[in-house]
Amino acid sequence: MIRKEIKTYLKGFIIxxxxxxxxxxxxxxxxxxxxxxxxxxxxxxxxxxxxxxxxKAFNMDMxxxxxxxxxxxxxxxxxxxxxxxxxxxxxGSNILLVEESEKTIEYLGTLPMKRSKIIxxxxxxxxxxxxxxxxxxxxxxxxxxxxxxxxxHKEYLLLSITPVLxxxxxxxxxxxxxTFMHKTKKTLGISLGLVFIFYIIxxxxxxxxxxxxxxxxxxxxxxxxxNVISKLRINxxxxxISIAITIAFIVGTYIRYNKKxxx
Amino acid sequence: MIEIxxxxxxxxxxxxxxxxxxxxxxxxxxxFIGHNGAGKTTLIKAIVGxxxxxxxxxxxxxxxxxxxxxxxxxxxxxxxxxPETYEQMxxxxxxxxxxDMYEVDEETRKKNIKKYSKLFGMEDKLNDTIDSYSHGMxxxxxxxxxxxxxxxxxxxxxPFVGLDPKAVFEIKEVLNEMVKEGKIIFYSTHILxxxxxxxxxxxxxxxGKLVKSGSMKxxxxxxxxxxxxxxxxxxE
Numbered sequence: 001m002i003r004k005e006i007k008t009y010l011k012g013f014i015i016x017x018x019x020x021x022x023x024x025x026x027x028x029x030x031x032x033x034x035x036x037x038x039x040x041x042x043x044x045x046x047x048x049x050x051x052x053x054x055x056k057a058f059n060m061d062m063x064x065x066x067x068x069x070x071x072x073x074x075x076x077x078x079x080x081x082x083x084x085x086x087x088x089x090x091x092g093s094n095i096l097l098v099e100e101s102e103k104t105i106e107y108l109g110t111l112p113m114k115r116s117k118i119i120x121x122x123x124x125x126x127x128x129x130x131x132x133x134x135x136x137x138x139x140x141x142x143x144x145x146x147x148x149x150x151x152x153h154k155e156y157l158l159l160s161i162t163p164v165l166x167x168x169x170x171x172x173x174x175x176x177x178x179t180f181m182h183k184t185k186k187t188l189g190i191s192l193g194l195v196f197i198f199y200i201i202x203x204x205x206x207x208x209x210x211x212x213x214x215x216x217x218x219x220x221x222x223x224x225x226x227n228v229i230s231k232l233r234i235n236x237x238x239x240x241i242s243i244a245i246t247i248a249f250i251v252g253t254y255i256r257y258n259k260k261x262x263x
Numbered sequence: 264m265i266e267i268x269x270x271x272x273x274x275x276x277x278x279x280x281x282x283x284x285x286x287x288x289x290x291x292x293x294x295f296i297g298h299n300g301a302g303k304t305t306l307i308k309a310i311v312g313x314x315x316x317x318x319x320x321x322x323x324x325x326x327x328x329x330x331x332x333x334x335x336x337x338x339x340x341x342x343x344x345x346p347e348t349y350e351q352m353x354x355x356x357x358x359x360x361x362x363d364m365y366e367v368d369e370e371t372r373k374k375n376i377k378k379y380s381k382l383f384g385m386e387d388k389l390n391d392t393i394d395s396y397s398h399g400m401x402x403x404x405x406x407x408x409x410x411x412x413x414x415x416x417x418x419x420x421x422p423f424v425g426l427d428p429k430a431v432f433e434i435k436e437v438l439n440e441m442v443k444e445g446k447i448i449f450y451s452t453h454i455l456x457x458x459x460x461x462x463x464x465x466x467x468x469x470x471g472k473l474v475k476s477g478s479m480k481x482x483x484x485x486x487x488x489x490x491x492x493x494x495x496x497x498x499e
Contacts, residue, residue, distance in 0.1 A: 004360050008349065103347035107405070109313040111364040112336035262313060 001113070001121035006128075009095070013129045016087050020080075020133075021140045027076065028144035031068040040066050053207045059225055069151040072141065073159070073229060080137065081163055081223055082199060088130050088167040089191035092174030094184055095122045096257065101184040105262045115258050123175070123250060130167050134160065158228045165222040165234075165242040170195065172249035173219075179256035219245070264288055265310065265416065265447060270319035272305050279305040280316070281471040287449055287464065292442055294458035294479075295451040296492060297468035303451040304344065306468070307420050310449070311341045323416065337365065340414035344421040344451075346401035350394035354385070357393060358408040365412035375411040382433050383407060398425040410437065417441065419450035423457065435461060459488040467495055 035043075043065060047055065055061040059078060065071050096119065099105040108118065138160035145151050174191050181187065202220035204211045215221040222238045265287040272280040280302045287293045297303045308314040310321055312332045321328045323335040348357055355376075362372045380386045383403040393401060402425050409417065417438070423431050438448050438461065452458050458465065459479065465488065466476040474495050475482050483491050 001364070003363075004349070004352075007356070008351070102350075103345065104349060106308075106313060106343050106345075106347055107341065110311040110336060110339070110341040111361070112333045113364060114333060261315065 001117060002124060005095075005121055005125040009091070009125060009129060013133065017133050017136050020083055020137055024072075024076065024080075024137065024141050025144055027071070028068050028141070028148060031071060032148065035066060056206055059229075067151075068148050069145055069156075072145070073155075077159060077225060081166060081220065081225075082195065084130070084134060084137075084163040084167050085170050085195045085199070085219075086192060087133065088126075088171040089174045089195050090188065091126050091129065092171040093178045093187035093191040095126055096175060096253070097178040097181055097184050097187060100182055100262055109262055116254060119254055119257055126171060126175075127168065130171060131164065134163050134167065152232075154232055155229060158232065158234055159225070161234060162223045162225065162228055165224075165238055166219050169219050169222065169242055169245040169249070170198075172246045172253070176249040176252045176256065179253055179260060264322075264324060265293075265449060266320070266322040267306070267310070268320040268322070270306065270309060270316050270321060272302075272309055272314065272316040278471050280309070280468075282319070283468070283471075283473045284319075285466050285473065285476045287447055289447060290442055290445045291464050292438060292448040292462045293450070294462040294465045295449065295468065296453075296455065296458065296465060296488075297451075298496060301468045302471040303468055304420055307341075307418060307449075307451060311339060311418055312336055338414065339416045339418055340409035340412065342402075342405050342409050342417070342419040342422050344424060346398070346405040348393050348401055348405065351392060353390055353392055354396070354404045355389040357404060358389070358411055361408040362411055367412045371413065372411060375413065376407065379407040379410050379437075382437070383430055399427060399430065402426055403430060406434065414446070416447040416449065419448070421452060422450055423452065423454055431457075455489045455492060456487075459483065467492060469495060 052061065059074050065074060099108055099118075109115075142156065142160075145156065174187075174194065177190060178187060198218040198220050201214050201218040205214035205218065205221070206226075222242045224235055224238050227233070227235055267283055267285050270280055270283050271278065283302075283306060295303055295307070305314065309316045310323075310328065312328050312335065315329075323338055326335050328335045349360075352360070358376055359372070362376075367375075376389075377386075380389055383406065385400065385403050385407065388396075388400065393404060396404065402422070406422070422434065426434070435457075442448060442463075462479055464477065465479050465482050467474050467482075475491070479488070482488070
């Protein structure tokens with residue numbers, strides 16, 4: 001079952017990983033040529049236009065964008081969190097539901113295995129692909145950074161881990177939601193919508209003190225980028241919350257799917 | 264042996280299968296007949312363990328499909344009416360996947376895949392992806408994967424739809440061979456003349472209720488199965 005799942009989702013995984021990796025490598029190669037003293041000056045002028053709250057919301061106050069690493073820590077990393085979140089969400093909303101949507105469950109359900117085995121195989125493969133994607137992107141980025149000058153290796157290592165903290169809860173939440181549906185038609189909208197809503201809530205929570213309470217309503221709080229950069233440590237509480245959310249929704253998925261009338 | 268005991272299946276308020284009981288003994292070919300929407304597929308899906316049911320019991324060789332689903336499913340193979348397979352897979356990988364699920368050893372697997380793919384004229388096409396196949400070819404791949412693990416009970420929902428005459432003939436031969444070995448063939452069909460010639464037992468379902476069940480001779484008497492079926496259909 002695991003082998004079949006790997007074969008089924010390998011192509012999509014390779015395409016996603018390749019595109020993201022090439023994108024970062026492209027920026028890493030082009031960045032030193034694009035960012036000259038003149039462009040930095042104009043960028044600094046541009047930054048003055050934005051309020052400190054806006055800069056804070058996008059982590060643009062945390063580093064200078066004069067180097068590729070500076071760009072990566074600010075815009076590049078925000079993009080990475082979004083894209084990994086989208087991949088994990090789409091995988092979560094599709095991997096179980098596609099069997100029902102394409103009616104292959106009619107045959108799969110007659111094979112001598114418990115439904116739990118179907119869920120377990122799919123979860124193992126999904127988590128493997130999510131972790132592998134983060135690892136490959138982080139490693140290729142690391143190689144690109146090595147050739148581009150000085151950067152904090154510890155900071156980079158910690159930053160590379162944080163996407164896991166948002167990807168796994170997003171995956172499990174979408175997996176759980178999919179157990180309430182029968183067709184994959186609407187899932188793309190739901191999974192993308194969820195990522196964008198969480199992301200926007202995260203931005204809003206960073207903008208003003210009044211909106212700070214919103215950080216309790218978004219998965220993106222778990223990435224905790226500002227603290228990782230400023231304190232050079234991952235808050236263990238964020239790790240625990242991430243694991244707890246992931247486990248809770250996976251357990252919910254097992255309970256729901258084992259009782260679900262598969263059509 | 265398959266034992267269906269007072270099985271009822273509801274979809275909300277609608278009763279799809281209403282208190283149905285019958286048994287299928289080893290070495291029998293059993294035809295399950297009924298109009299569209301009569302409840303055939305619903306009951307078949309309950310037997311093979313896809314759908315739960317509200318009341319009654321289904322026993323496969325004395326084991327309950329509800330309590331011991333994996334043990335029951337190991338004895339059975341199912342051929343659905345629509346061959347919904349993994350389209351992007353190569354046929355041989357699909358058959359191998361099914362064989363893995365039934366823990367079929369290498370030797371038996373090779374022997375059976377060769378035997379049935381040759382029989383259905385699919386020997387040279389096993390390395391193609393399933394999405395390149397016609398409906399009939401997909402149906403043949405599902406049949407090969409069902410037969411490759413040598414099931415004790417073969418359950419089929421409209422197995423002849425979309426198949427060429429040669430394939431239909433070959434399937435009938437395979438089914439007769441299996442029955443001689445004491446295996447059970449349970450299938451639903453609308454092709455009544457094939458059922459009449461092939462089957463030793465028959466059950467007719469109408470609006471979820473079993474209206475006739477017994478040996479083929481007993482049910483049809485001097486009439487054809489088609490006549491018996493039409494008379495039952497006309498009765499309100």
